[in-house]
Structures are given as C-alpha cells and as structure tokens.
Amino acid sequence: MFINIVKNSILGNKTQKILSFSTIFLATLLLSCMLNITLGVGNELGKELRNYGANIVVLPQGTSLNIEVGDKSIKPFANKTYLELKDLYKIKEIFWRNNIAAFAPFKEENALFSSREIALLGTYFDKNIPIDGESDYRTGFINLYPVWQIDGRWVDDLSKDYEVNMSKELASSLNLKLNDEFSVLINNENIKLKLVGIIKNASEYQNKILINIDNLNKILKQDGNYERAQVSALTIPESDLSQRARKDKDSLNSLEYDKWYCTAYVSSIAFQIEENYAGASAKALSKVADAESSIVKKIQSLMSLIFIICLVVASVAMASLINSDVFRRQKEIGLLKALGANNFQIYLIFAIDCLIVSLIASVFGSTFGFFLSDLIALKIFLHTINYNFIIYPICMLIAAIISLLGALLATKNYANMQIVEVLYGRK
Numbered sequence: 001m002f003i004n005i006v007k008n009s010i011l012g013n014k015t016q017k018i019l020s021f022s023t024i025f026l027a028t029l030l031l032s033c034m035l036n037i038t039l040g041v042g043n044e045l046g047k048e049l050r051n052y053g054a055n056i057v058v059l060p061q062g063t064s065l066n067i068e069v070g071d072k073s074i075k076p077f078a079n080k081t082y083l084e085l086k087d088l089y090k091i092k093e094i095f096w097r098n099n100i101a102a103f104a105p106f107k108e109e110n111a112l113f114s115s116r117e118i119a120l121l122g123t124y125f126d127k128n129i130p131i132d133g134e135s136d137y138r139t140g141f142i143n144l145y146p147v148w149q150i151d152g153r154w155v156d157d158l159s160k161d162y163e164v165n166m167s168k169e170l171a172s173s174l175n176l177k178l179n180d181e182f183s184v185l186i187n188n189e190n191i192k193l194k195l196v197g198i199i200k201n202a203s204e205y206q207n208k209i210l211i212n213i214d215n216l217n218k219i220l221k222q223d224g225n226y227e228r229a230q231v232s233a234l235t236i237p238e239s240d241l242s243q244r245a246r247k248d249k250d251s252l253n254s255l256e257y258d259k260w261y262c263t264a265y266v267s268s269i270a271f272q273i274e275e276n277y278a279g280a281s282a283k284a285l286s287k288v289a290d291a292e293s294s295i296v297k298k299i300q301s302l303m304s305l306i307f308i309i310c311l312v313v314a315s316v317a318m319a320s321l322i323n324s325d326v327f328r329r330q331k332e333i334g335l336l337k338a339l340g341a342n343n344f345q346i347y348l349i350f351a352i353d354c355l356i357v358s359l360i361a362s363v364f365g366s367t368f369g370f371f372l373s374d375l376i377a378l379k380i381f382l383h384t385i386n387y388n389f390i391i392y393p394i395c396m397l398i399a400a401i402i403s404l405l406g407a408l409l410a411t412k413n414y415a416n417m418q419i420v421e422v423l424y425g426r427k
Contacts, residue, residue, distance in 0.1 A: 024361035027314030032369025038303035054230035082225035102143035105226035122216030152197035167202035354403035362399035
C-alpha cells in the first residue's frame with residue numbers, strides 16, 4: 001500500500017513535477033557549469049597567461065646576486081658568466097617536466113649600426129632540443145611568445161646565413177624594410193645581416209635585433225653558451241605554503257616540504273630546475289607569478305560566489321514548490337493520519353517523491369552544465385575545457401539535500417497538526 005501511495009505521488013500532478021524538474025535542472029545546470037569553470041579556470045588561465053612570456057629565469061650561479069636599491073639593480077660582479085647550450089635540455093628533465101610549456105636561451109651583445117649602438121640578442125626560435133623520452137621536442141622564442149605576430153617569417157635556426165628579426169619600431173627607425181641586407185660592426189668586424197621578419201608589438205624586445213644564438217656565438221668566436229634562459233611553466237596559484245617556501249625552505253617541516261615539492265608552484269618548479277641543473281640558478285619571476293595568482297584567485301572567488309547564490313536560489317525555489325504541493329495535498333495528509341500513518345511515513349512519501357525527481361533532473365542538469373561550460377570556455381579561451389566528472393555526484397548530492405530539507409520543512413507543520421485541523425482547517 002505504501003509503495004502504491006508513493007508511486008501515485010510521483011506520477012500525480014504533472015505540472016508540479018515539471019516545475020520541480022525544471023527548478024532542479026536549471027539549478028544543477030548552473031552549479032555544474034560554475035563548478036567546472038571554477039575547477040578548470042586556474043589551468044586554462046595559466047595557459048593563456050603563458051602565451052605572454054616566462055615566469056622563471058635561469059642564470060649562471062653568481063649572476064643572480066643583484067642588489068636592489070630603490071628601483072635600480074646593482075650588479076656586484078661586472079664580468080659575464082655563461083651556461084653551456086649543450087646542457088639546456090636539463091631545464092625540461094625535472095619532476096614537473098610536463099608543466100614546462102617552453103623555454104629559450106638568451107645572449108646579448110652590443111653592435112654599431114651607422115654609429116648607433118644596438119643590442120644584438122641571440123636566441124633559439126624553434127629549435128629541436130632532444131630530451132629523455134622525447135627526441136623531437138621543439139622549443140624557443142616562438143614557443144615562449146606564441147601570440148606575437150610577424151610580417152615575413154621567423155629566423156630559421158638551421159640557416160647558415162645571419163638572418164634576423166626586429167620590431168616594427170626599430171626597423172622604421174633604422175629605415176629598413178623586409179628582406180633588406182645591412183651591416184653592423186661587432187668587435188671591429190663588419191657583419192652582414194638579413195632582415196627576414198618584422199615583429200608587431202615586440203614590447204620589451206622592441207629595441208633589439210634578434211638572431212640565432214649559434215650564429216651570434218659564431219660571430220663572437222665563442223663556444224656554445226648563453227647568459228640566461230627564460231622558462232614558461234604552467235603553475236597553480238601561490239598559497240601560504242609556497243610563499244613560506246619562497247622566503248625560507250628550511251622553515252618547512254618534512255610533510256610541508258613534500259607537499260610543496262610535489263605541487264606545481266612556480267617556486268617548487270624553479271627549485272627543481274636548480275636542483276637538476278648544476279651551475280645554474282633558477283628564480284621565479286615573482287611579479288609575474290603573483291599577478292597570475294591574484295587573477296586566478298579573484299576569478300575563482302567570483303565563480304564560488306555565483307555558485308553559492310545559485311545554491312540558495314535553488315533551495316528557496318524548491319522549498320516553495322514542495323510547500324505548495326504539500327498545502328494542496330493537506331487533506332490527503334489528514335486522511336493518511338486518520339488511517340493510522342505516522343509522521344515519518346507521511347514525510348517519507350513526500351521525500352521519496354522529491355528525491356527521485358531531483359536526482360533525475362540533476363543528472364540532466366549536470367550534463368547540460370558541462371556543455372554550457374564548454375560554450376563559455378570557447379568564447380573566452382577559444383577551446384573547450386576539461387570535464388571534472390566529480391561534479392556529477394556533487395550536483396546529485398546537493399539536489400538530494402535540497403529536496404530532503406525542502407520536504408522536511410514543508411511537511412513538518414502539517415504532519416504535527418491534528419486530523420480535524422488538516423481535514424477541515426480548524427482547531
């Protein structure tokens with residue numbers, strides 16, 4: 001008999017069921033969409049920010065001992081020190097190797113063009129640097145700044161000619177056009193260069209001539225070496241733990257150290273590069289890392305706030321629907337009590353009714369929420385976002401809690417009333 005009553009309760013009043021289904025469907029759709037974006041926005045935003053440059057710099061040990069006085073940097077040692085290009089692969093051979101998105105070496109030398117001093121900056125543009133288990137790995141300046149655009153083409157790392165790139169502003173000031181050949185004076189020797197590409201919006205490199213670093217070493221008659229390397233690493237937002245580690249790793253106990261070391265913080269990745277690369281010192285560019293962390297935390301806080309608002313609105317809407325259904329069926333409650341049903345059995349009828357509708361609606365809502373998060377990600381990041389399937393049970397659990405609490409609050413007042421009050425509406 002009880003099963004028949006529950007069955008009739010579920011199948012009856014289709015309008016109320018459609019409204020309940022729609023409420024939970026829309027609520028879980030928004031919840032799953034916001035949760036999926038909140039959980040994935042850190043990685044996606046990190047990937048987007050990595051398109052604009054590096055967040056770690058690798059230097060020879062000793063050259064990092066700069067003294068910051070006000071807004072000026074003072075180098076105690078005037079002599080340049082170098083790292084060898086043949087060891088560059090070590091940057092990628094660390095525990096967090098998959099988080100190393102790109103890296104490129106740099107070496108700078110001054111040159112004269114018509115008595116004007118200009119910096120000649122050597123780097124790799126798109127170089128094959130074999131690493132353990134990935135013999136075709138390619139990286140360089142283009143991978144470090146994939147959003148930059150160029151008229152013409154990038155320098156070919158395999159070219160024996162002295163091909164160069166430069167910014168639109170520098171080319172204009174030197175009165176050079178695409179495919180022009182020109183000479184610069186380096187170490188009292190005239191070197192002929194060819195402009196094969198003009199970079200748009202080169203920002204910090206707009207006053208430098210970019211050349212392959214092997215060709216620069218050849219011009220300087222030096223062995224294969226470089227002054228510094230910039231590394232673009234995918235990281236997670238900084239926490240109190242990582243900030244403590246950045247200041248003093250010795251202040252961490254063994255558990256905290258293991259947690260920090262095995263988490264993709266920018267400081268832990270820099271530490272592992274330094275640990276794996278003898279003679280090198282890796283430093284996190286704190287301003288870049290802190291700015292990324294700040295942006296990601298603010299977006300996650302915004303999404304979390306929207307998530308809570310969705311949860312509250314859905315709870316209120318569902319409670320109102322259940323309350324109206326219980327009010328409509330108050331005479332049925334009175335009749336059930338007259339036939340001997342206790343309060344728990346009456347509550348159970350409404351709870352099971354709401355629970356089944358909510359669970360079905362939450363599955364549909366979660367699925368469509370994934371699609372909605374994909375559309376939002378396509379609009380913002382121009383590609384889809386990864387699905388976090390843990391969101392399914394979370395949404396189903398939340399829908400179940402909303403339904404059970406709504407049913408409890410709505411039936412409580414009527415279940416405690418006397419039979420005559422429920423049936424005739426008077427005491």
